[in-house]
Amino acid sequence: MSIxxxxMVPHPPMIVPEVGRGSENxxxxxxxxxxKVADEIxxxxxxxxxxxxxxxVMYSDxxxxxxxxxxxxxFADFGAPQVRFDVDYDEELVKKICTLAETSHFPAGTLGEKRPELDHGTMVPLWxxxxxxxxxxxxxMGLSGYDLLKHYEYGMMIKNAVExxxxxxxxxxxxxxxxKLQDxxxxxxxxxxxxxxxxxMDVCSGGRFGELFDFDENFCEKAAECGHKSFVIMAGTLDGKAVEATQYSHEDVTGVGYGICSFIPKGDDDGRHFLDARLKLVENxxxxxxxxSDAYxxxxxASAEYYVKNGEVLPLPEDVAPELLNVRAGAFVSIHKFGALRGCIGTIASTQKNLALEIIENAVSAVSKDPRFQPVTEDELKYLDIxxxxxGEAEKISSPAELDVKKYGVIVQSGYKRGLLLPDLDGVDTVEQQISIARRKGGIAPDEKVDLFRFEVVRHY
Structure with a gap:
């Protein structure tokens, strides 16, 4: 047997009468x-x-x-301690998933338990x-900070464990x-x-799981959804299966969207291996x-790939463009994978003899030294967008009014602490956001007095 x-279900605590006290109506x-879902189960x-x-429990990695x-x-946190649950876990299935994760070097398992009590995202369906x-x-199981394709892959691994x-x-x-549906x-x-x-709702009611990957991370963040990655894991558990999808309901009367759909597998379908198809599309x-791409x-x-494959810094190529040898400047190398940031390291001012060496060194750092991420592996290289x-030279400014998030990057400095944010980044729409993020990157408190600097960049794709 298998899935x-x-x-696909929501989890508003107020839907439980002891919590809602009438508002559930x-x-x-x-x-x-x-x-209806409960009856079918x-x-x-x-x-x-x-x-x-x-x-x-959720971790970034x-x-x-x-x-x-x-x-x-x-539901004690929601004023209804009398509504309680006591569940038995399927330890054998958990062990099997963990074994598959370990043998395939997939980042999943039972480590890091910090909140053993059932959460409301679990208890509402159980109710x-x-x-x-x-x-x-x-x-x-929880979600992670990984991209959508990794969540789908996780679902596929769960499917293999179940089978x-x-x-x-x-x-x-x-x-x-x-x-964020209503004022x-x-x-x-x-x-x-x-x-x-x-x-x-259109994608899920049609069972078009491949389109779940088309939801941009910044768009999802602005929409303030919380279930998308959960839906993607579910889709992965049905990889390669024909699916009968049915929408049961959608409501937004509280300002939060609640959607319910069912997905019944109907046999194998080689046209529904959505991860394989998406990986090939991205690679091409x-x-x-x-x-x-230009010379930069x-x-x-070349530097990133050489370091990941050989563990050494790329020697300066003989055919480097003269424009990279005749100038010194700070540079940032940004790496994305499947639309999500995978590494970004740079220098505010030049630290090397020329810009070519600056780029080589910062590319190495971006794939291996960004503290937010694990080092890039060789099998990831073909999916990296760099x-x-x-x-340009930074200039001191007297007011945030002199900033423009599309045109200028910002440096926020307080004593020896300094944070930088590049211009024209997805999801950064206001000067206030830009300064706030730069403060956090520099370890500078929100109320700490700072000096502001702005700079322009030339971005190479």
Missing amino acids: VAAF QVEKTIKAYE AALKPETIIISSPHS YFHISPGAGATGS FITKKYKDFKLVR SLGRRIVYVASGDLSH YGPYGFAEEGPVYDKRI ELIEKSKK VKLAR NVDVL
Whole structure:
């Protein structure tokens, strides 16, 4: 056996009557759809239910799976301590997933447990399910800071673990949609909110899982969704399967989007290996882009690839463009993978004899020394998008009014502490954001007095 059904569900605590105390009546359509999901799960009689929750333990570089024999939880944080759960975990399935992760060097497992109590992203689905069906074990897992393709790959690994054990499994992807659908909502309104909800419901109700990768990270952040990566893991568990997808409900009456869909596998379908297709597409696009890259980016890529493959710094090539040898300047090398930042290191002013050496050194640092990321591995190289920013001379300014996030980068300095942010970055739309991020990068407190500097860059793609 394998995954016999999967469901996309929300997790508003107020939907539980003891928490909502009448306010749950606002989402009657969602309640009825949830009850239908519970009825279908009861009819399927799964041995195990897997729930992925955005509110379980989460790390930037690791997929956490709840360890142990089981866990308890309650809605005490929401004023209803009497609503409690006591669940048994499927330790054998957890062990199998961990074994597959270890043998394939995939960053998932049971390490780093810091909140063993069940979270509301898990308990809301359980509240509906356990009213209709209780004869199951649970696997609870969190999301990560990795890109969407990594989450899909995780789902594929879960699928392999399930199939190897012959389990009869239902997968529940817990996640709310946009939290910014209405001005009166708890998080206000953003124009990206309704767009996200419309797109995600259209994609999921059509079972077009490959399109889940098309949601830009910055767009999702502005829409303030919390379930997208949960849905992507679920899609990965159904990789290579024909799917009958059905939308049960969508509501946004509270200012937060709640969507419910079911996905019933209907046999193998070689046209639905979405990760393989996306990886090939990305690889081909980057091959074409690299053919058009200028001398700056070609040198940065050559340096990055040489270091990752050989563990040594690239010797200065004989055919370097003269323009890189006859000038000194600070430079940043930025690396993205599948649209997400993978490394970015640079220098404010020149530290080398020429710009060519500056780029070579900073490319090495970007793939190996950015403290936010693990070093780049050789199998990642073909998926890396690289650009180079050459910095102009910084000038001191007297006011944030002299900044423009599209035109100028900013340096924020307080004594020996200094933070820098490049201009024209996705997701940085205001001067206030720009300065705030630069402060954080420099370890400078929000209320600490600072000097401001601005600079321009020439960006090479």
